[in-house]
Amino acid sequence: MDTPTALWIDSAILAAYLLASFLIGIFANRLLKKDVSTESGYFLGGRSMPGYLTGISNAVNAMNSDVMPTYMGLALAVGLPVCWFYFSRAGLGIFLAGMLFYARWKQLGVATGPEFFAVRFGSDGGRFIRVFTSLYSVLFGIIPWMGAGLLAAHLIFGSFFGYESKALSLLILLPLMLLYVWFSGYAGVLVTNLFQTVIIVVACVTVCLVILSHFGGPAGLTASIQQAMPAETGTAVLSIWPQNGNAYVSPLLVAVWIILTGVGVGANVSVDGQRIISCKNVREAVKVSIWTQLELFIMLLLVTLPALGLLAQTPELFSAPAAEREAMYGVLVREYLPVGVKGLTLAALAAAVMSTVSTQLNYSAQTLTHDVLGSYRHFSPVRGVLYGRLAMIVVMLLAIVVVYCAGSLIRIAIFITGLLGSSALIGWGYWWYWRINLYSWYAAMLGGPLVYLACFFGLPRIPWWAAQAALSPNHADMMGICAGVVSMALTTVVTLIVTFLTPPDDMDVLTEFYRRARPMGYWKPVQEVLRRRGELRAEPRGLLAGGTVTALCGAAWLCLLIMGLSELFVGRYLEAAGFGTAAALFAVIFKKLFDWHLKRLEA
Numbered sequence: 001m002d003t004p005t006a007l008w009i010d011s012a013i014l015a016a017y018l019l020a021s022f023l024i025g026i027f028a029n030r031l032l033k034k035d036v037s038t039e040s041g042y043f044l045g046g047r048s049m050p051g052y053l054t055g056i057s058n059a060v061n062a063m064n065s066d067v068m069p070t071y072m073g074l075a076l077a078v079g080l081p082v083c084w085f086y087f088s089r090a091g092l093g094i095f096l097a098g099m100l101f102y103a104r105w106k107q108l109g110v111a112t113g114p115e116f117f118a119v120r121f122g123s124d125g126g127r128f129i130r131v132f133t134s135l136y137s138v139l140f141g142i143i144p145w146m147g148a149g150l151l152a153a154h155l156i157f158g159s160f161f162g163y164e165s166k167a168l169s170l171l172i173l174l175p176l177m178l179l180y181v182w183f184s185g186y187a188g189v190l191v192t193n194l195f196q197t198v199i200i201v202v203a204c205v206t207v208c209l210v211i212l213s214h215f216g217g218p219a220g221l222t223a224s225i226q227q228a229m230p231a232e233t234g235t236a237v238l239s240i241w242p243q244n245g246n247a248y249v250s251p252l253l254v255a256v257w258i259i260l261t262g263v264g265v266g267a268n269v270s271v272d273g274q275r276i277i278s279c280k281n282v283r284e285a286v287k288v289s290i291w292t293q294l295e296l297f298i299m300l301l302l303v304t305l306p307a308l309g310l311l312a313q314t315p316e317l318f319s320a321p322a323a324e325r326e327a328m329y330g331v332l333v334r335e336y337l338p339v340g341v342k343g344l345t346l347a348a349l350a351a352a353v354m355s356t357v358s359t360q361l362n363y364s365a366q367t368l369t370h371d372v373l374g375s376y377r378h379f380s381p382v383r384g385v386l387y388g389r390l391a392m393i394v395v396m397l398l399a400i401v402v403v404y405c406a407g408s409l410i411r412i413a414i415f416i417t418g419l420l421g422s423s424a425l426i427g428w429g430y431w432w433y434w435r436i437n438l439y440s441w442y443a444a445m446l447g448g449p450l451v452y453l454a455c456f457f458g459l460p461r462i463p464w465w466a467a468q469a470a471l472s473p474n475h476a477d478m479m480g481i482c483a484g485v486v487s488m489a490l491t492t493v494v495t496l497i498v499t500f501l502t503p504p505d506d507m508d509v510l511t512e513f514y515r516r517a518r519p520m521g522y523w524k525p526v527q528e529v530l531r532r533r534g535e536l537r538a539e540p541r542g543l544l545a546g547g548t549v550t551a552l553c554g555a556a557w558l559c560l561l562i563m564g565l566s567e568l569f570v571g572r573y574l575e576a577a578g579f580g581t582a583a584a585l586f587a588v589i590f591k592k593l594f595d596w597h598l599k600r601l602e603a
Contacts, residue, residue, distance in 0.1 A: 006339040006342075007161075009339050009340060009343060010160075010339060010340070010342045010343030010346060011161075011343065012343070013340065013343030013344055013346070013347055014343050014346045014347050014350065016347075017199060017347035017350060017351065018172070018173075018176055018347075018350065020195065021176065021180075021192050021195060021196065021351070021354060022176045022179070022180055024180075024191055024192050024195050025176075025177075025179075025180025025181070025184055025188040025189075025191065025192040025358075026179070026180050026183060026184060026188070027184075028180070028184040028187045028188040028190070028191035028192065029183075029184050029185075029187050029188070031187075031191055032045065032187045032190075032191065034046055034185075034186075034187040036183075036184065036185045036187070036385065037381075037382055037385065038381035038382060038384075038385065039111070039366075039369070039370065039381045039384040039385060039388070040111075040381065041185070042185035042186060042384075042385045042388065043111070043185060043186050043274070043362065043365070043366040043370075043388065044111065044186060044274065044277060044278040044366075045185075045186045045187050045190065045278050047277065047278055047279070047280065048278075048280040049190065049275075049278045049279050049280060049284070050279070050280065050284055051279055051283070051284035051285065051286070051287030051288050051290075051291060052287065052291050053190050053191075053194060054190065054275035054276070054278060054279055054284075054288050054291075055275070055287060055288040055289070055290065055291020055292045055294075055295065056193065056194055056197050056291055056292075056295050057189065057190050057193035057194070057275060057355075057359065058271070058272055058275045058288060058291075058292040059197070059291070059292045059293075059294075059295035059296040059299065060193050060196055060197045060200065060295070060299070060351075060352070060355040060356075061193070061271060061355060061356050061359040061360070062296055062356075063200060063296075063299055063352045063355065063356070064145065064148065064149035064152070064352060064353060064356040065149045065150075065152040065153040065156070065349050065350075065352045065353035065356075066148050066149055066151075066152035067300075067303070067352065068303050068329050068348075068349065068352065069152065069156075069326045069327070069328075069329035069330065070326055071086075071300060071303050071304050072303065072304065072306070072307055072325070072326065072328060072329040072332070073322055073325035073326035073327075073328065073329075074248060074304070074325075075304035075305075075307035075308075076307045076310060076311060076317045076318060076320070076325040076328060077246075077247075077248050077318060077319075077322075077325060078237075078246060078248050078249045079236060079237030079238060079239070079307075079308065079311065079318075080237060080238055080239060080240050080308070080566050080570065081236075081239060081240060081241060081242050081243060081246075081249050082249060082304045082307075083240070083297075083300075083301065083304070083559075083562050083563065083566055084241075084242045084249050084254050085248065085249050085254075085257075086296075086297065086300050087254070087555075087559050087562075088253075088254040088255075088257035088258045088261070089257050089261045090261065090293065090296065090297075091258075091293075091297075091555045091558070091559050092258060092262050092551065092552070092555045093258075093261045093262045093265040094265070094289050094292055094293045094296075095289055095290075095293060095550075095551035095552075095554040095555045096262060096265055096266060096547075096548065096551045097265045097266030097272075097289060098266075098286050098288065098289020098290065098292075098551070098554075099286070099289070099547035099548070099550045099551040099554070099594075099597060100266055100520070100544065100547040100548070100551070101266030101267065101269075101431070102266070102276050102285045102286045102288060102289055103282045103285060103286050103598070103601040103602070104431070104517055104518060104519065104601075105269060105273060105276045105277060105285065106276055106277060106279060106281070106282050106285035107282060107516075107517070107518060108516055108517050109516060110277065111277060111366075111370055112134070112273060112274070112277070112366060112367050112370050112371055113133070113268055113269035113270050113273035113367075114129075114130040114131075114133040114134040114137075114367060114371040115130060115370070115371060116130075116268070116430075117129040117130045117133060117441075118130050118375075119512070119513055119516060119517070120430055120509075120513050120517075121437075121438050121441070121505060121509065122505070122506065122509040125438040126438075127375050129438075129441055130371050130375055131371060131372050131375050133268070133371075134367045134368065134371035134372050135368075135372060137270045137367065138364045138367065138368060138395065141270070142270075142271075142360045142363070142364045142395070143364075143395060143398045143399050143402055144402055145356065145360060146356065146357050146360050146361075146395075146399035146402070147399045147400075147401075147402025147403050148402070149352070149353040149356050149357060150169070150170065150173070150174075150353060150357065150399060150400075150402075150403050151166075151402075151403050152353070153169060153173065153349060153350065153352075153353040154166050154169035154170070154403070155330070156329075156330050156333070156346070156349055157169050157172070157346070157349075157350075159330050159334070160330070160333065160334060160342075160346065166403055166404065170400060170403065173350065173353060173354060173357075174357075174396065174400075176354075177354055177357055177358045177361070178361070178392070178396060180192065180358070181358050181361050181362055181392065182389055182392065185362060185385075186274070186278065186362055188358075189358045189359055189362045192354070192355070192358060193355045193358070193359065195351075196351035196352070196354060196355040197295065197299075197351075197355070199344075199347050199348050199351040200299055200348045200351050200352060201298070201299065201302065202344070202348075203341075203344045203345050203347065203348035204299065204302030204303055204348065205302060206341055206344060206345075207302075207306050207332075207337065207341065207345060208302060208305050208306055208569070210336070210337060210338065210341060211305070211306045211308070211309035211336075212569075214309065214336075215309065215312065217571065218568070218569055218570055218571030219571040221308060221309060221312060221569075221570060221571070222238060222570045222571050222572075224312035224313075225237060225238060225308060225311060225312045225315075226238070228311070228312050228313070228315040229311070229315045229318065233315075233318060237308070237311060237318065238570055240563050240566055240567060240575075242254050247471075253481070256481055256482055256485055257481070259485050259488075260424075260481065260484055260485060260488070263424055263425045263428075263488065264424030264425050264426070264427035264428055265424075267427030267428050267430055267431055268427050270363065270367070271359055271360065271363045272288075272292075274362075274363050274366065275288050275292075276288055282598070282601065282602050283598055283602070286594075286598055286601070289554075290554065293554075293555075293558055294558060297558060297562050298562075301562055301565060301566065305566070305569050306332060307328075308569070308570065309336075310328055310332065310336075333345050333346065357399070360395075361392050361395060361396065362392075364391065364392070364395045365388040365389065365391040365392045365395065366388060368388075368391040368395075369384050369387045369388040369391055370384070373387060423444035423445055423447075423448035423488075423491055423495070424488060425488055425489075425491070425492045426440060426441075426444040426491070426492060426495050429495075431517070431519045431520065431521065432519060432520055432521025432522065432544070433521055433522055433523075434504070434510060434514075434522065434523045434524075434525060434526050435499055435500070435504055436499060437499060437502060437503070437504055437505045438505060439498050439499065439502040440495050440496075440498060440499045440502075442498075443494060443495045443498035443499070444491060444495045447491055447494045447495065447498075448487070448491040451487045451490045451491045451494065452483075452484070452487040452491075454487075455483045455484075455486050455487040455490070456480070456483055456487075459479075459483050459486065460479075465479060507526070507529055510526045511526055511529055511530055511533075511535075514526050514527070514530065515530070515535065518537075518539060520543045520544045520547075521544065539603075540600040540603055543597075543600060543601070546593075546596070546597050546600065547597055549593065550590065550593040550594055550597045553586055553589050553590040553593055554590045554594070556586045556590075557583055557586035557587045557589075557590050558583075560579050560580075560582045560583035560586060561579070561580070561583040561587075563579045564576045564577075564578075564579030564580040564583055567579060
């Protein structure tokens with residue numbers, strides 16, 4: 001039980017962080033010298049931002065306050081191989097998006113991701129898709145994500161300080177965020193995100209050092225795990241490689257996640273698109289992917305490593321229910337950390353939710369103003385800022401509703417996301433194949449959910465499938481993920497059939513898109529029309545292949561680095577050196593490939 005003095009010290013550290021975030025956010029425009037009187041300045045920082053700042057902001061946006069307890073719970077059930085969970089979900093996907101799409105998004109000249117559809121399909125049919133995409137991303141992506149983060153922050157703060165009122169947690173966090181985003185816009189979000197990233201990293205490094213100090217260093221931590229757990233379990237926990245039979249991180253599940261999260265990546269953008277489009281040039285836009293990946297993986301590594309210390313002291317957590325494991329992050333903060341470090345960790349949790357909510361607030365205001373309202377009426381750039389600020393109020397109120405009704409609404413949002421995720425593959429088709437048309441989009445968006453439902457209810461009727469799902473609730477979840485891959489493949493087949501049974505889009509629309517987007521892939525009929533008009537510009541050959549190889553080397557470099565740091569944490573210095581050497585080699589190769597590929601993209 002903390003003494004009143006200790007509680008005051010931790011509370012003072014949290015209050016100091018909140019005040020510093022507010023002041024940094026309010027004066028961000030002066031720091032970056034940005035004009036927020038127009039839409040471009042308010043929502044995109046005048047399109048002159050550096051890649052490192054936007055990339056770090058993109059990464060910390062993913063670190064919502066519910067990520068820390070969730071990943072802690074996952075690490076307790078997996079051990080050191082937990083890194084393969086985020087490798088498979090983001091390791092290749094973000095690099096593919098960066099090397100294949102980020103330059104084109106910057107060159108396209110749009111202000112938001114949904115605006116792409118108006119360019120790709122023309123002003124008539126494209127307007128409906130643009131509005132639909134914007135509303136869907138806000139209603140079923142941004143608002144539930146904000147609500148989940150605010151709720152997780154409340155659960156941790158309420159538990160630590162001993163209160164139950166959700167309103168109190170919201171009053172601590174929301175007014176400060178709303179004020180600096182209201183006045184400073186995008187610049188305020190980026191600068192505070194950088195400060196919040198520093199707080200999260202410093203806090204997580206401190207927690208890792210506290211854990212290592214408690215066990216006498218990396219070797220002592222490893223010895224404690226081996227003594228506390230059965231030999232086979234201890235070996236699995238301390239191995240860096242995915243284990244067969246593990247319901248969370250097995251080789252099969254890693255492969256499935258790579259497919260689900262890698263296919264279609266980069267073709268559509270939302271918050272990440274705001275970061276790309278706001279960069280000052282193509283090179284900085286592509287760098288966003290590198291900074292995002294590096295920062296995100298380091299933060300996730302630092303969040304999950306302390307779980308090894310909890311397993312050494314409470315080995316039964318390895319097989320505990322998910323809810324109990326996820327609650328251990330709060331237990332770690334409350335019972336294992338010394339005074340001062342608790343306050344710093346609480347500040348990191350506040351930073352996580354504030355970075356996410358402020359980012360989502362600013363972007364949702366932009367897309368609702370630019371893509372929804374702007375699709376039906378014209379208004380001045382100054383008026384657009386006013387509409388955006390009013391939209392922020394609406395989004396904030398809806399997120400508060402989610403906090404109070406989280407149990408049902410978030411489940412609905414997750415279910416709808418699963419329904420529409422089956423159409424992800426066709427996103428690459430918008431960019432890489434001229435024949436994909438407006439009917440293709442309708443087929444994917446309408447047929448995808450139907451195919452997903454058929455797979456969801458039909459595949460369990462197959463004896464082998466049912467047997468795998470019956471092994472445990474976690475295996476049932478894994479088979480549900482596999483059903484997503486099957487539905488993705490079937491949806492693609494249905495969409496291609498519809499594509500070839502319907503006429504292509506108007507050639508004038510396609511040629512205009514090609515001129516602006518310079519897409520890779522098969523566009524030969526469109527290129528022939530432009531060649532006859534004398535408007536075709538030569539493009540380097542093999543951009544798709546070159547970008548893919550570059551992305552693979554980038555992902556290999558970063559994953560090897562994280563594996564080396566993981567081995568270092570448990571005192572396996574020889575293995576850590578081997579991974580570090582391999583990471584350095586791939587980093588050199590990636591740097592050379594990156595420069596070569598980027599010159600071709602900029603040609």
